[in-house]
Amino acid sequence: MSKHKLTQLKALEAESIHIIREVVAEFRNPVMLYSVGKDSSVLVHLARKAFYPAPLPFSLLHVDTGFKFQEMYEFRDNFCEEIGADLIVRRNEDAIAKGMNPKEFGVARCCGALKTGALLEALEEGGYDAAFGGARRDEEKSRAKERVFSMRDEFGQWDPKNQRPELWNIYNGRIHDGESVRVFPISNWTEMDIWSYIREENIPIVPLYFAKERPMIERGNMLIPYYEENKDQYLEGEEPKMIMSRFRTLGCSPCTGAVRSDATNMDEIVIEAAASRRSERETRIIDHGSNSMEDKKKEGYF
């Protein structure tokens, strides 16, 4: 009978570190996508653990839409400096110059240009053959179907009908020129695992995840954060109100809703996550519509 046992969080941690190291061993030029959110924070923390005491052997790539929360930009710059990470920021300057925004052009087109477009361009420009992402299988039903090593063709696209079998913890990193992989080391983590791990490991996260009184627009059952500079993105008659709230997930500020909450510290967040009966992505406008995530992934979205 076994004397040693890993708790489930430590087992997930060991699995993720194994995956991150395999990628660095087998690929020529990997990069880690860094979206500044809580999953990214965990992913970077795991990568630091994987290579300690050496620094991260790859850059962090932030695909910036220009619509992120101010607090995210501040957090990103401080955090990357603190851990000595090499941060690359890429934006679709063309589309931004043309005034791309979700209200006028629609969420799908806006995401297509500012996120997928910028991402594919950045990956091609950097010549990356592997890109780590912080997607989890419990987030969305097409993600539940994705492999840890997710093959992309030379257009950065995913073919859900033709995924490589994945056996044991032996990952096949062989690709042809032009192809690449997206790698998801925290595939098997749930939202609850992420919060518990952040709490256990004291991982820094953007303050937007903690509840406080914030100016919000109430739209149906959604709470949309109000920013003076995004004024044009709100509908007629919508006025901000101070509401005790926090974010369960962070994306672009015009498209990410908050939830009413009194959770001001990590203990309270974990307790709230354990009790929640609604999925975190409920507050992400991009996920709604029949196959939206799957379609975006086929286009090359991470």
Added chain:
Amino acid sequence: MTKANFDIVKEIELLRLVTVGSVDDGKSTLIGRLLIDTKGAFEDQLMAVRKKKGTTTISSAAEIDLAMLTDGLSAEREQGITIDVAYRYFATPKRKFIMADCPGHEQYTRNMVTGSSTANAAIILIDARHGVLAQTKRHTHILGLLGIPHLIVAVNKMDLVDYDQATFEKIREEMDEYCAKQGIKDLICTPMSALTGDMVTIRGNHMDWYEGNTLLETLESLSVLDDLDEKPFRMPVQLVNRPQTADLPDYRGFMGTIASGTVKVGDAISVVPSGLSSTVKEIVTFDGNLEEAFAPQSITLTLNDNIDISRGDMLVHTGEETTGEKSLTANVCWIGDEPLEKRKKYVIKHTTRQVKALVDNVDFKRDIHSLEKQDADALAMNEIGQITFKLQQPLNCDSYQDNRATGSFIIIDAFTNNTVGAGMIV
């Protein structure tokens, strides 16, 4: 949850589970029921797939379109079949479950192998009206080869056979006999109705003749402890860590995941295949150095002597070396579109090492009904057989039965780069 519960939650165990079955055996219904009853599906996700628009609460599996909940790809919903493995997560106060939900369609057997290779337990669904099918046997045989520690046969749709005990017993006998033939010992058969919920998470009152646990009770009580740490120490080297910073100019750490066994500071270590040896200086982790580490931790070792070690080498305890062989005999599940044929060349990835391999002989292929050996020169997709490979370089390995991590490998087609086979060393 209260503050006092944090430690309990932290200690919770993980059970990796796979569900397999044939088409229309009620797998989606079972998964939907498990997710709803354990609150593993969120309300907004359930509301999005409710059958009757306008209802504001969902209390039973019958009220939702379960295939819409579990079939995440548009091509699956179009055709009404499950194509690829989906991973589901649910938890009870006792345990967290990662469930690989595998397609039943024969052409997607390879995805079933994908979902099963890391499982601690498997649920094999059988429709009580149809009994044991060819696909049931194929799946059971693969699960047996993969060495899944616990097999649970869930005889579903008992409501459609009037909860008849004799029907259940007949299926149980047939499965017992089939499993005994290939040496599978840990088999639990449970009658149930995923639709009504009888014997899934509640006992119900239709099958008092059955004295065993409900499915969920079984899942919560299966042993997840393995004897991985009791086996010889094996650590395939993934990477050599050489920071070459001002603080650490000469640091050389060997990074890897412990495949089996334990390692302590001071232990005598040998490298296979080179045979060089040293002793453990430090067990390094981000959270501080350890005195002892065990499988499946991901760690870094430094040694007291500066010896040549690189990716693909394996660290073992001196005196417990594996022997490196230039030929390899293994049970192979073939999952490639093109058949495996005698004299063809492939790449084998075993732990962190890749070698070229030639199919020296197809020793036999296995008839999945009778489990008898048949003469063959090739394995077509979804066929299973014993293959002998000739290797360009020796591989240091154990038998799969002794060690799942160092006894397994994948077969890669060097032209397409696809993974075409799963190998388990005899």
